[in-house]
Amino acid sequence: MLRINVVTLFPEWFAAPLSSSILGRAAKAGLVQYRVVQLRDYTHDKHQTVDDAPYGGGAGMVLKPEPSFEAVEDLNAKPPIVLLSARGRPFSDFVLSGGEPAALCVVDAVVRLLPRALGDHESASSDSHYDGLLAPPSYTRPPSYRGLDVPDVLLSGDHDEIAAWRAAQAERLTRERRPDIWLKHGE
Template identity: 55%
Template sequence: MRINIVTIFPGFFAAPLALSIPGRAQRAGLVEYRVVDLRDFTHDRHRTVDDVPYGGGAGMVMKPEPFFEAVDHLAPTGPIVLLSARGRPFRHADAVRFAVQDELTLLCGHYKDVDQRVADHLATEELALGPFVLSGGEIPALAVTDAVVRLLPGALGDHDSAASDSFYEEERVSAPSWTRPPEYRGHVVPDVLLSGDHARIRAWREQAAEDAEAKRRGG
């Protein structure tokens, strides 16, 4: 798989993509990262990527031309995702859908906004991490990349680890987890998890997952 990231801050990605699961997957040849500097697709000596908004208003708007030219250069074959607070929430189902593609392109906005022509006529979809605003699309791009890469066969080395993740098959969280020691500062691990009774443990985890999901949804 190849993941393209278009950004005005390419240095933002060097360390995170070299570490942990994203780095291990790259070294194993499971994924190739291509981080593209949006400023390389400008044509003035100041390498300008933004301008004032039509109609007035505060902030600067990212220009469409560099995004279109960067994508022309990449010639991607898979989804082209604009990361924007205006997008719909990114979900685990999206990560699963992207993980079976040969290529994924992530467009990182910055400043006040991105010219709407990028969303309307270049990106195939627009996604957000949630109902909040970040300084740019770089952190969402890393989140999407990590969520996708860990689903690639061989990335984790243990498929069961991914299969027991929150949201793996259903849109709900997984049961809480504990590890050694069995008691710490007076806080103990639930007895059922120490029992060795796998049927009881499965039933307990199923109920614990339902309880955690109800709590997450405010129930």
């Protein structure tokens, strides 16, 4: 069983996502166990102070080391341990108001890859990035809606042609939308 520990100032932020949909079903099936820890429980003053002004001045606050270190040490977790931080590898070129949305993204991305977490594990293997490319477009019924038509090849029943079309679309979309990924794919 995978154990995921989250240390946060906002444990309530995780209640619904970790008990719903794929993440919730995975926990109910015994595939993963979540432990959400309140960082303020590791403070040593009556105000439960977890942050302070930065040395050298400047805007904002910085998390104090004591509660963070003590909370992680108290988890008694076995490696590997993944710690997210504002100084770590960025998700993209945007700033979040806290680490909670980023942590939930990581939890979701990991848990959905656990065997039996998805109703159909093939779903994960056809996702964007699974094989180094963006996923091809997907279509469902009806075959035509407001002038938008499902490509004929997908209606043909020819599985080899469909596979070739999907591969070509994945390559096209990756080249157009993520040339950085396309360059790595070609290496």
